Every structure is written in C-alpha cells, then in structure tokens.
Amino acid sequence: MDEQESDPELDKIEVTRRTVIETGTTALLLTALPHAALAAGSVEDKEPPPPPVTIGLRINGQLHSLTLDPRTTVLDALREHLELTGSKKGCDHGQCGACTVLIEGRRVNSCLTLAVMHDGQSITTIEGLADGETLHPVQTAFVEHDGFQCGYCTSGQICSAIGMLAESRQGMPSYVTQDLMRAAADLTDVEIRERMSGNICRCAAYPNIVAAIKQVAGMPT
Amino acid sequence: MKAFTYQRANTTAHAAAATAKPGAKIIAGGTNLLDLMKLQVETPSQLIDINHLPLDKVEETSEGGLRIGALVRNSDLAADPRVRQRYGVLSRALLAGASAQLRNKATTGGNLLQRTRCYYFYDITKPCNKRSPGSGCAALEGFNRIHAILGTSEQCIATHPSDMAVAMRALDANVETVDRQGDTRAIPIAEFHRLPGNTPEIETSLKPGEIITAVTLPPPPPGVQVYRKVRDRASYAFALVSVAAIVDSARGRIRSARLAFGGLALKPWRSPQAEQQLVDAAPDTSTFNAAANALLEGARGFGDNDFKIPLVRRTLHSVLAETTGA
Numbered sequence: 001m002d003e004q005e006s007d008p009e010l011d012k013i014e015v016t017r018r019t020v021i022e023t024g025t026t027a028l029l030l031t032a033l034p035h036a037a038l039a040a041g042s043v044e045d046k047e048p049p050p051p052p053v054t055i056g057l058r059i060n061g062q063l064h065s066l067t068l069d070p071r072t073t074v075l076d077a078l079r080e081h082l083e084l085t086g087s088k089k090g091c092d093h094g095q096c097g098a099c100t101v102l103i104e105g106r107r108v109n110s111c112l113t114l115a116v117m118h119d120g121q122s123i124t125t126i127e128g129l130a131d132g133e134t135l136h137p138v139q140t141a142f143v144e145h146d147g148f149q150c151g152y153c154t155s156g157q158i159c160s161a162i163g164m165l166a167e168s169r170q171g172m173p174s175y176v177t178q179d180l181m182r183a184a185a186d187l188t189d190v191e192i193r194e195r196m197s198g199n200i201c202r203c204a205a206y207p208n209i210v211a212a213i214k215q216v217a218g219m220p221t
Numbered sequence: 222m223k224a225f226t227y228q229r230a231n232t233t234a235h236a237a238a239a240t241a242k243p244g245a246k247i248i249a250g251g252t253n254l255l256d257l258m259k260l261q262v263e264t265p266s267q268l269i270d271i272n273h274l275p276l277d278k279v280e281e282t283s284e285g286g287l288r289i290g291a292l293v294r295n296s297d298l299a300a301d302p303r304v305r306q307r308y309g310v311l312s313r314a315l316l317a318g319a320s321a322q323l324r325n326k327a328t329t330g331g332n333l334l335q336r337t338r339c340y341y342f343y344d345i346t347k348p349c350n351k352r353s354p355g356s357g358c359a360a361l362e363g364f365n366r367i368h369a370i371l372g373t374s375e376q377c378i379a380t381h382p383s384d385m386a387v388a389m390r391a392l393d394a395n396v397e398t399v400d401r402q403g404d405t406r407a408i409p410i411a412e413f414h415r416l417p418g419n420t421p422e423i424e425t426s427l428k429p430g431e432i433i434t435a436v437t438l439p440p441p442p443p444g445v446q447v448y449r450k451v452r453d454r455a456s457y458a459f460a461l462v463s464v465a466a467i468v469d470s471a472r473g474r475i476r477s478a479r480l481a482f483g484g485l486a487l488k489p490w491r492s493p494q495a496e497q498q499l500v501d502a503a504p505d506t507s508t509f510n511a512a513a514n515a516l517l518e519g520a521r522g523f524g525d526n527d528f529k530i531p532l533v534r535r536t537l538h539s540v541l542a543e544t545t546g547a
Contacts, residue, residue: 050224070227070268073255093256094323106296106325112252113326116227117270164321172300175316175456180305197456198320 055119059084060128068115075099075110078125086126086155090200097199100156100163101125107163109198126155129162138162141212145221149203157199161213164195168217187217223264230271233434238401239269241430247271249292250326252319253335261345262336262352276330276434279303285440288397291330291433295385296321298329308438310446310465314388317450320457330433333386333396333413334425337379337487338459339368350376351421366525367461370533371517372486377421378523381414381488382459388448390489391465391481395437401430407437414488421487442479444469445544450483451536460484462533468499468544475499475508475545482516485533492516504545509538 054067059082066081075092078084078101087110090098094112101110102124110123129136138161141147148154168187176194177185185191192210201209214221230236239245244266248254257263276290279301287303298304299315319327341347341359348357360368360378368378395407413425427433444467452458463483469476478499482490495516502508513534520530541547 047224050226053227070225071222092259094252094320097320097322100322107322108326109252109322112255112323114227114248114251114255114268117248117251117272160322163325167296167321170300172296173305173312173316175313177316180309180312194456195321198322 053116055116057115057118057120058122060124066115070114070116072115073111074101074103074108074113074115074118074123077115078110078123084125084127087159088152088155090152090156095200096153096156097160098153098156100160100199102159102163105163105166107160107167124159126159129158136162137216138165138212141215142209145208145212145215146205147209147212148201148205153199153201153203157196157201157209160196160199161209161216164192165213165217168195187214187219189214192217222258223261223266225265226267228267228269229273230269231273233274233276233399233432234401234403236269236271236274237399237403237430237432239267240432241401242267245269247432249328249331250294250323251331252323252326253331257336257343260343262343271432282437286438289329289436289438291328291435293329295319295324295327295329295332298385299324307441308388308392308446310391310448310467311385311388311438313446313448314384314450314463314465317448317460317463318384329385329436332383333389333433333436335383336424338382339379340364342379351379351417351424354420354422361523364525365523367459367484368523368526369486370520370522370526370529371490372416372488373521373523374417374419374421376419377417377487379417379421379487380484381486382483383489384448384450384460384463384483386410386414387463387481387483387489388465389436389438390491391467391479392438392441393479394439396433397435397437398427398431399434400428400432405434410436410489411491417487424487442467442469442477444477444479447540447544449536449540449543451532462529462536464533464536464540465489466540466544468541470504470545473503475502475504478512478541480512480516480537480540482533485520485529494518499541504541504547506538509541512541513537 049069052067053070057064078087088098090096092111094109099111100107104121138158171184173180174194176190189210192213211221246265248268248270276292278290280288282288295315299312305312342349342352347359350358369380389410394410396413397407399405447466450460450463460483465481467479478496495512498511498515
C-alpha cells in the first residue's frame with residue numbers, strides 16, 4: 001500500500017474523563033497512547049497509521065459518527081472512542097466472552113469484529129439495557145441470584161444471556177438438544193450451560209448465572 | 222495489528238479480482254482472521270469485506286440437495302429446518318464448533334478456510350513451515366498433543382480445526398467458486414483441503430483470485446447420521462477426535478457407511494478402506510475392529526498425541542454401535 005502520512009488528529013494525546021479519574025500508572029499510560037496504537041492490539045507497530053474511515057453506528061439507540069483507524073474493533077470503538085466501558089476486554093481473542101454485545105440483535109464477540117464492518121448497524125451494549133432506573137429482567141435476575149462475584153465477566157454474561165434467550169425463542173437448537181426437529185428446546189441446566197459456554201467466569205459463579213437465566217426463561221429454579 | 226486499507230466488495234467479480242493482488246485478504250465473519258492479525262500471523266495490506274455480497278441464502282437444488290451460500294452464518298445453517306431434518310450430521314457438527322457468539326459471525330466459506338490451531342503456527346517467535354516456509358516445524362519435537370496422526374509430513378503435523386467440514390466430507394459436498402475471469406467450478410470437498418507434503422503453506426486448491434461462493438450438498442444418503450466430538454472440555458473446545466458417520470443398516474447387515482474424521486489430519490479424513498470393511502458386514506465388534514484397523518493403517522503418533530490412536534479406535538466403535546443399534 002501507499003505510505004500514508006501520520007494523521008495529527010489520530011496522534012494527538014487526549015485527556016479524557018478516565019485520564020483524570022484513573023490514577024494507576026498503567027491506566028495513564030494507556031489513555032495517553034494515540035487511538036491508533038490501541039487499535040493495533042498487543043503487538044507494537046511503529047508504522048504510520050492507515051487512512052481513517054468515517055462510519056455511523058447506532059449504539060443503544062443513539063446515532064454516532066466515528067472517524068476511526070480501520071483496525072479498530074467494535075470493542076475498542078466502544079471503550080476508547082465512546083467511553084462505553086461496560087463491555088470488557090478480557091482475552092481480546094474471542095475466547096472469554098467478556099466483550100459480548102448485541103449487533104443487530106445477535107450476540108457477538110465485539111473484540112473479533114471491526115467497527116468499519118458494521119457501518120450503519122445497531123449495537124446494544126450493557127449500558128443500553130435498562131429503561132431509565134428500571135433494570136432489564138436479566139439484570140434483575142443476576143442481582144437476585146447473585147450471578148457474579150468480581151463482576152468482570154458480568155456485562156458479557158448478561159448481553160450473551162439476552163441473545164441466547166432470543167435464539168431459544170426463535171427455535172435455535174444446541175449441541176445437547178436431543179431432538180433437532182423440536183421447535184424449541186426447554187432451557188434446562190444442561191441446555192443453558194451449553195448455550196452459554198462462550199462466556200467464561202473466573203469466579204465460577206456458574207450455578208447462580210444458570211439460576212438467573214432459568215428464572216428469566218420461566219423455567220422452575 | 223499491521224496497517225491495512227479497508228475496501229468493501231460490491232460484486233463477487235470485484236471481490237475475486239481484488240483478492241488476486243498480493244497482500245489482499247477477504248474478510249467475512251473475521252473471527253479467525255482478526256485473531257491471527259492481532260498476533261501478526263496474518264498481515265494483509267488490504268482487507269476486502271464481502272459481507273454485503275448476496276451469498277447468504279440456503280436454497281434447494283434441482284437434484285434434491287441444498288446450495289449453501291458462502292456467507293450463510295454457522296448459526297443460521299445449523300438452525301435451518303432443512304439441514305436439521307435431512308442433514309442432521311451437519312447441524313450437529315456446526316453446533317459442536319466454537320461458541321454461540323462465534324457461530325453468529327462465522328461463515329460457511331470462512332469455516333472451510335480457517336487456519337490450524339497448532340500452537341507453533343500461532344506463535345511468530347517459533348519456526349513453522351506453514352507460516353514461514355522453510356523455517357522448520359516446532360511441533361515435531363514440541364508439545365504435540367493436539368496434532369495429526371494421519372497424512373502428516375516431516376514439514377507439518379498440524380490438524381484442520383473445522384467440525385463443519387468433517388460433516389461436509391461425509392456428505393460429499395462440493396465447494397463452488399468463481400475466479401476473476403468469472404469462471405466457476407465445483408471442487409469436491411475431498412480435493413479442497415490439501416495434505417501438507419512439502420508445501421504446508423498451500424492449504425487448499427483455491428487459486429489466487431478465486432473465491433468460494435457456495436457449498437452444495439447432494440441429496441442426503443440413506444442411514445443414521447451422527448456427529449461425535451471428543452474434546453478436553455464439554456463445550457467450546459476443538460476436537461481431539463471427531464467422527465461424522467452416516468450408516469445405513471438393516472436386519473443385521475450394514476448396507477453402506479460413510480465415515481469422516483476430524484482432529485486426525487490437516488484435512489477432514491475419509492478412509493474408503495475402512496468404509497469397505499463395513500459394507501455387507503454384520504455390525505459387531507470384529508467388523509468394527511476391522512474398520513478401525515483399516516482406518517489406522519499408517520497412523521503415527523509423535524509422542525504427546527499417541528493417545529489419539531486408541532481414542533479414535535474407541536470413538537469409532539462407539540459411533541458404529543450407536544448408528545447400527547449394535
């Protein structure tokens with residue numbers, strides 16, 4: 001590709017709300033990095049950034065116009081450009097599920113998809129689930145059943161559970177569904193555990209997560 | 222991640238022409254490609270986004286089979302009522318792969334083209350003939366628990382990680398492609414993936430500037446369909462061994478058997494010799510043993526993966542017992 005000149009807009013150091021709030025050395029170092037470097041992932045890259053791309057994303061019902069390094073994942077767009085830090089970066093490789101959001105109503109790993117690929121689409125994050133002060137039923141159930149300990153995986157668990165419940169209503173089978181021809185499988189413990197296997201919880205709050213989801217699914221808990 | 226320019230393909234012809242350029246890569250679901258780009262295993266200078274091409278339909282063919290567009294998501298294909306009813310082995314294999322979040326993004330074409338999960342292929346500080354031809358194979362003398370026991374070479378002992386492709390191999394699927402001249406062809410899935418030999422960096426029979434448009438399935442063969450996956454945890458893990466089986470039996474005789482295996486080789490593996498042992502035979506232990514012996518002729522472990530030889534034998538026994546009611 002042609003060598004691109006460094007974009008001063010991308011290289012400028014921004015002082016954000018988080019820079020002021022967070023005092024840890026690592027946090028300061030990270031927020032002081034240009035966005036291009038954050039988009040580049042864990043491996044250092046000293047090359048000039050590629051030309052930025054302008055896209056529109058409807059996030060939690062609100063339209064945002066963003067000018068991004070094309071390497072920016074949906075997760076980094078949310079966390080680093082829109083300050084929506086509820087979606088968490090766990091592994092950044094699609095293995096832990098902490099970054100799960102709903103894109104066009106379907107649950108995906110936001111760390112493994114580029115923001116530019118979703119121009120014009122709707123994204124729902126953990127910040128967009130409550131209706132004012134009223135929590136989403138899945139959020140309420142997680143609170144009632146103590147479906148978390150440290151909380152780091154929780155926003156991913158909740159977004160994933162909402163996507164999973166919708167899939168289940170639409171008749172999506174799972175690997176443990178006995179009869180593939182049944183319209184919809186009952187959300188038993190085994191079904192929920194299989195369907196939620198893309199969300200890892202290091203605190204092992206799994207029994208309570210399963211109980212919370214069963215309650216929302218209307219299954220006896 | 223290395224810098225790249227991003228382009229959206231508006232037509233299949235545009236996508237095929239664009240991929241003929243050195244450094245250009247197609248992105249569809251992106252779940253494997255972006256993972257590899259973050260690690261700089263893949264360093265494309267140009268990404269061609271094909272997500273807007275009209276390749277997202279599952280259609281009936283005039284022969285009574287199905288034509289699956291290259292962009293049909295793994296979750297949608299697994300849930301398709303026609304797949305669930307007539308190609309249960311494919312639905313099960315898809316549902317056995319990855320997580321729900323990944324299946325919502327991953328595409329039919331991309332699943333076929335996903336790269337091996339060999340640890341040394343993923344680690345750019347280690348030699349790997351597939352990633353860096355001529356650099357050597359760190360897996361041969363390294364930790365090779367997940368590696369191949371069939372069809373290996375001194376250059377590469379990696380496996381192909383797909384579940385979907387294993388079921389498609391049992392179903393004798395065809396991979397439809399188009400090239401930059403607009404010429405189309407159908408590649409039998411048996412010839413689509415290549416064994417490593419001396420060129421492990423060449424993984425498929427796709428030519429530069431040729432892209433997958435669809436996968437076609439012939440009408441479903443008669444028999445019971447089973448997909449069995451053996452792995453280190455109950456869900457969300459790659460196969461150590463997997464078997465896609467379609468076995469037709471009645472009155473104490475096996476009429477036909479198709480067996481495809483994952484986790485054993487750099488491509489979904491079929492053994493005509495093993496299948497031949499089953500045809501017209503009684504579904505009993507000695508028949509199953511004969512099939513396993515035929516399958517494993519020439520199998521070789523590399524230390525940590527020696528266990529796969531007895532594991533595939535036992536898994537095959539179990540699957541044959543299930544499909545024949547023995």
